[in-house]
Amino acid sequence: QKEVEQDPGPLSVPEGAIVSLNCTYSNSAFQYFMWYRQYSRKGPELLMYTYSSGNKEDGRFTAQVDKSSKYISLFIRDSQPSDSATYLCAMSAPSGAGSYQLTFGKGTKLSVIP
Amino acid sequence: EAGVTQFPSHSVIEKGQTVTLRCDPISGHDNLYWYRRVMGKEIKFLLHFVKESKQDESGMPNNRFLAERTGGTYSTLKVQPAELEDSGVYFCASSLRPEEQYFGPGTRLTVT
Numbered sequence: 014q015k016e017v018e019q020d021p022g023p024l025s026v027p028e029g030a031i032v033s034l035n036c037t038y039s040n041s042a043f044q045y046f047m048w049y050r051q052y053s054r055k056g057p058e059l060l061m062y063t064y065s066s067g068n069k070e071d072g073r074f075t076a077q078v079d080k081s082s083k084y085i086s087l088f089i090r091d092s093q094p095s096d097s098a099t100y101l102c103a104m105s106a107p108s109g110a111g112s113y114q115l116t117f118g119k120g121t122k123l124s125v126i127p
Numbered sequence: 128e129a130g131v132t133q134f135p136s137h138s139v140i141e142k143g144q145t146v147t148l149r150c151d152p153i154s155g156h157d158n159l160y161w162y163r164r165v166m167g168k169e170i171k172f173l174l175h176f177v178k179e180s181k182q183d184e185s186g187m188p189n190n191r192f193l194a195e196r197t198g199g200t201y202s203t204l205k206v207q208p209a210e211l212e213d214s215g216v217y218f219c220a221s222s223l224r225p226e227e228q229y230f231g232p233g234t235r236l237t238v239t
Contacts, residue, residue: 015169017169045225045226047226047228049230054232055232055233056131056133056218056230056231056232056233057170057218057230058230059227059228059229059230062227064226101170103170105225105226108183108185110175110182110183110185111182111183112175112182112183113225113226114160114172114175114183114185114186115160115162115170115172115220115228116172117169117170117171118169119168119169120169
C-alpha cells in the first residue's frame, strides 16, 4: 500500500463548478498537509498547507484535513480555466534524521472547460 | 524576491556519462531539498541540507549520486555514471519552515 493515494484523474469540469480533490494516507505520523499546483513543464507551486486537522480557506480554495479518517481534501469554488493544472497533495512528518521530507501523491490532472 | 532556480532546464546525456545539476535556493533559506520524479511515478525525496550539512540523505538511490552544498548557498547534484533509470525530472526546493517548501522549475534529465 502506498503511503499517499491520489486519484490521477483526469478530471474535467465546466467553468464555475466546485471542484473536490482528495487524498488518503496511511502514515498516522504525518503532521503537515500541503496542496501544490503544477502547470505543464513547471515546478510545483505551493497553494496551501494545514497543520494537523481542520480547515483552512484562502480565496476560492479550501483545504480540509480529517486525521481520524486519514483523508484530506482541496475544494476550488467558482473554478476558472486558469485553474487547469495538476494538483498534488503532499504530507510530512519528522524523519528519524529530523527532516520534514515531503511524501507526495501522484497528482490529479484537472481541466476546467470554458 | 527571486524564487528557486535550477540549471540546466533540460539535459540529454548518454549512459555512462556524468551530469551535474545545480540549484540556487531562495536567499536566506537554510533548508534545501532535492526530489525526483521518474515517469509515471510520484515525486520522491532524495535528500535534505540544512545550510551546508546533509540532514537526511535517506532517499538517495545509490552511490552514483553525490550532492553538495558549498558554503550553505547553492547545491549541486552529480550523477556519475548515469544509467537509463536515472531519467526523470529533478526538483530542488528550499524553505525556512518545513511546511513551506518552495520548488524550482526542475531539470529534465534524459539518459539515452
